[in-house]
């Protein structure tokens with residue numbers, strides 16, 4: 262994309278996917294900070310792995326961050342609000358419902374297509390003189406000293422050096438920048454695959470998101486624009502090939518068995534994509550002048566739709582600290598980032614892990630306890646309130662951007 266590469270920056274972001282691009286957008290008014298975004302795959306390419314056919318259930322808290330980034334007004338007409346969330350357990354009694362009016366908000370969340378978010382962010386970044394999009398380019402080597410980080414990148418077949426006081430690794434779960442910085446991860450294969458597709462149903466979704474737990478894993482129907490629903494169906498990894506190769510009619514029949522008839526008949530299903538699910542967690546978020554963010558720091562199971570929402574809260578804190586700093590890679594600033602983010606991350610990791618383990622298990626006493634839990638939750642407003650605040654991303658510390666303040 263860029264032909265003129267200025268080698269000195271204030272911040273180098275490796276990875277211009279959902280999270281790297283969000284960080285650059287969060288810094289869009291920091292004109293005195295020179296920012297490089299190094300991205301491997303061209304933005305409009307069909308193989309762009311971040312701005313692909315998936316949808317993101319944006320929490321209400323993420324909406325506030327989009328408002329602070331001045332992107333909300335453009336995004337809002339292109340997305341669908343979630344007014345209620347219906348949680349149920351296939352084959353067992355018990356369900357719970359969360360409703361926006363109980364929380365005094367106009368929606369509990371919003372469903373946006375990754376591709377739409379990508380187009381919006383890229384067109385914003387291309388208008389900014391202080392942000393350099395270096396694409397397609399990949400990171401090859403990284404060295405740091407007490408003052409700066411130097412990276413070697415390959416861009417248009419040439420090797421180039423970039424230097425900055427701070428490098429942010431946002432290059433996804435298999436992050437090369439993280440590896441080059443020497444940060445260790447814990448990884449665990451969930452043994453599951455998320456199959457995603459869009460469907461049309463007999464009845465309108467009425468802005469309800471359905472989360473249905475089944476013995477093979479969770480199944481979500483998320484309300485989309487044009488009366489469609491986005492389906493995220495978690496299946497056992499060993500069944501992936503079989504489900505992916507079914508004819509559309511056979512696939513719809515299987516999906517209908519799992520989901521039931523809350524939306525009537527499933528009339529049509531679009532193209533399917535499969536994502537193998539693994540948990541990646543990096544205990545240390547910072548090493549010297551390198552910080553990691555997004556999937557590079559934590560790749561989560563999509564069960565509770567928290568991965569990007571959590572990362573956006575990382576982005577908000579990181580951008581706030583960078584905006585106020587002369588030296589954005591100073592050790593005290595990065596230590597502060599770690600302190601501010603750790604608690605929220607731990608809470609979301611625990612929640613996600615518990616949901617995956619408890620709701621993907623058909624052990625009978627556990628299934629009864631689970632059903633009782635859903636009924637109890639449905640009958641207890643205070644429990645529903647805590648669950649709603651968590652899914653809206655409104656528990657814990659409020660960064661400036663979470664308070665809708667632009668940086």
Ligand SMILES: Cc1cc2nc3c(=O)[nH]c(=O)nc-3n(C[C@H](O)[C@H](O)[C@H](O)COP(=O)(O)OP(=O)(O)OC[C@H]3O[C@@H](n4cnc5c(N)ncnc54)[C@H](O)[C@@H]3O)c2cc1C
Pocket residue numbers: 275276277278279280281299300301302309310311312315316317318319398399400431432433434436437438455457493536554555556557563565566567568569570571572
């Ligand atoms: C099926 C599914 C459904 C999901 N649903 C939700 C949801 O509803 N809500 C939610 O909050 N989250 C959801 N998530 C999680 C969300 O998709 C991730 O949190 C988000 O995509 C992470 O973005 P990222 O930019 O950190 O990483 P990625 O999306 O992996 O992007 C990394 C970027 O870095 C680039 N890159 C990679 N290597 C290099 C390199 N060496 N040099 C330069 N660039 C490089 C890549 O090309 C890519 O553009 C879901 C995930 C899945 C799998």
